[in-house]
Amino acid sequence: PHPPSTALVLLPLTVFPPVIAKNIWLLFNITLVIFDIILLCKIVRLPWLITSVLFLGSGYALLNNLLFGQQYLLLITSLLLGVFFYQKQKMIWAGIAIGCFIPVKYIGILFLMYFTWRKQGRLVGVAIATVAFILIITVWIGGVEVFQSFAAEVFPRHLRGEVQAPYAINFQSWNSLFRNLFLYHEALNAHPVWPSPVLFVVLKNMILWSLVGLSLFVLARAGFKKEGHTFLFHVGFIPLALLVNSPASVSYHFLLLSLPCIFFVKILLDKKNMLGAVFLTGLFILINTPIFPKLHPLVYPRLWLMLSFFVCSLYLFRHDISWRPVSFVRWGLPVLVLFFAFTGQGLRSLSANTEHHAAYWPIDDPRYTNLKQPDVGKNRLVFSALVDDHYAVYSSEAGRWTPVHTRNFYNPALASDDSTLLVETMANGRIEIWISKGQGKEPIFLQIGQSPTWQPDGRRFAFFRDGFISLYDMRQHQWSSPTEVGNGYDLAFSPDGNHIAYCTWDTQGTSLHVLDVRDGRARTVLQSLDRIETPTWSPDASRLLF
Template identity: 25%
Template sequence: MYILPFIIFGIYYLIKSYWFLPHDFANYYFGAYFLDRGLFSPVIYDPIWFNQHIFEIQKNVFASYAPNTPFLAMFFWPFTLVSFSTAKLVFNITSLLLFIYALRNLFNEYKIPYIHYLTILLLFFFPIKNNILFGQVYLLLFFLISEGFLAYKKNNYYKMGGLWGLAILLKIFPIILFAFLLFRKKIKGLIVLAFCSLGFLGISIYLNGIDSWMFFFENILPKATKGEISGEFIKNYQSILMFLKHIFVYHQTKNPFPLIDNSYYYHFFLLLSKIILVGYGLYFSYKKKQAIQGFSYWILATYLLSPYGSNYSSLLLIFIVIMVFSDTFDFRNKNNIGILLLLFLISNLPIKYFFDFPLPLSFFKLFLFISLWLVLILEKHISYKLHLTIGSISIIVSLLVTSLSHKKPAMLTKTNMLFEDQQQSIIYDYTIKNGYLVYKYWSEKGSQTKKTDYKITSINYNDIYLKDNNVYYLDKQITDDTAHKLKPAIVNGNTLIYLSDYQRGFGFYNFHKTLINN
């Protein structure tokens, strides 16, 4: 009886998803589509190449394969046997059934009354809905992580390793499960999970090619760990990294008025937050006898450690609900009510209305996450000495590491954005028409052209070249950063212009300019 609303809800949004915009599922499907046709290589991560080739097959798509792993394309290969809309529907139906199956097994394991299916639906209405509409993988990930956790509880490490290894290769962030096993001293589980993960990696290297994986580790993953998926400053991510970036990192157009323009503070507080989160994770894993407590903590810590977040990924917080209901639930317990209320707000509150507010209100969802973390910490009545120990060690280590490793970026020549009001996320070419700069960019409508009011009297491509992702002019290095660049030129006699993905996702180019002293 209690599963019926879940089924009705699922059928309604499954039908809607069939005609919904391609959205995230396009990344998965077309990555697999190009793999099937022998076109999968590092170029798959170039958003212009990816979108141009998709546009020949399906319109109204704006996609980016980054930051997905090459393995994900291999996993979705069977779905390319049918059309895009049919594949999305089949994947959604399969994911939803596996999600309900995993949820039922958790309820049975912890003897949770079935009426709480309705509680799950209420608390996670929007994450479940968005997973179906967008064709996202988190319903499937919940199944893999949940069933792996139940296998772990039964010491079935081979089943656990297979399920968790698959989750790690699909979305890198479940790699934090290694920390859960390590701090609970499950060495056999660690070894099995490592072998399973490496096994899946080996299969993918064979089918996807070693070049794709090398490119992923060298170019895509480093940017992803810095929150550089598309743009430079994305409030929608609601992460600690992005919050600290808004406070301490200057950007000419996206963040011209940081609270303090100091990259040292940014790296220090980012490292400090990570060490504190891992420190309490050690306590929850090592000291707490109930595995669900330590496991739920690491799931929450994943969100706070991640450089970017999304509404549909909030689905994994269901493990915290399971932890709450695993004990005899008491409505008079303010902590339990507080946890459920925070989960409801995190999952369902439309945060876009906060973006125009000043800091810190524009990161309201992040502070809901931090509040949830604090409730979980304080509820366990951890001793004052332990709080002091974790805090002190975290500060000392952060100071040492940041002081020894931090180096201020050395720009050989001051670089600025060419256009302060640039809105397009991907510019990939430019030319000169009637004395003005005209550039090409990509949108869901395909290639678009925009004429600017930037006047150009002369343009010179001679004696200027790219080497190791930097611009050289007359054999003199002009730029000094690792961002990828395109089409450098000297215009109007003394201005270098070029396309760069500096602080942005790979291939998400925009214009930069540098004054040249002749």
């Protein structure tokens, strides 16, 4: 999930075409890699070769940051600048550097809390002022509504690990593991190991608050002979504790793990513990190796390796942490209160969500990934899915519709007879519409165009082609005179088949239109600066939902 201020980072790139903008961002990130290595050399005072090997050891995490255009390199640069200026006692610049990345990734609040605990008032004050300045600019450009939407919809779901696919093993975390083990879901998890919502809530919160309590204890009790070592340990331990407690994690998040790895290795080398430094480095490289797709889904290798890194770090620095008994009222009671409070809230939420108002169609095939574009005929559901590196069309009743083929078929449209299927494919450098007349029948070319949508009676279908809407008659095998619409998308026939709702976009925003197929006249229903999409008719064709 991206907070609203994330848009400010990419705003300068909007003046370029998409491919050029992507290349600029890639070049910028490669420059950041070099700059971060230089900063790390100055912070930890290790030879540049060792620092480079450790940082580039993030491997898969670094590659996916570059591949997916993520902003973690920029965030690490901001944090490293803050650490560098802090070491130089330049608190104003340190505060600006740390404050810059808090509105983009709110995990920076943890570092703000840390410096507050260390009584660095000037640094914290400047950081808060920097955050306020960035938020004011974001509100001025994007308005308050986007923050309200983020706070009400995105942020709570992120904390629960439900931003995208809550049961996906790619988002390896305690939440995901316990959800797959204990929570039944008719569509997403029809066969949990042990169906028990209570165990899910209890174990999730038990792990969370135990690790939080232990992490706070370690931060408070860590003390090295060299003050510089204590600071490096603290700054490295914060992202480590965050990653092991994260409600959902993906590969590029683990670029943050490069900080504890490099900082801890620096301390271990200074303490002449070469074996510990090598072991921790090997574990770091293993975590950032894409091994998890090769293992059983419930193995969760990255999660267990991350926990191993956390435990091994505590073991390697066990003599630098004071483990003497502490007051239960000061340490244990707050953790217990938080555990019971969040557990109680979780159980109440489960009780409130026991009723389901949707009918699910189970797809019991683990090969299906990236299910997209479902379409309903009379009694069947079809959808496109990525299987064996190719998109194909599947039926809810009989599995794969399109035969095994090297061509990608997607965006299916099923006629009311439940046997005639239109699909899109890319051929000859253009998007084409192909037709399959029955389950397992080889699709054949029909028309140049895209977004086919059937008329309810199945006699004709509408589609886009070169900025026009056309109707193709299946009986006469010809298409009607097209209606010019410009940049159109999302066709929807009315239940009586007499009208087509569709959307268009231009530099002024998006619009919703209705085309009368009987006389070819179109009228604009609504124009908006916000995106209008997926219009859907009411059963009596009197209203449109979008």
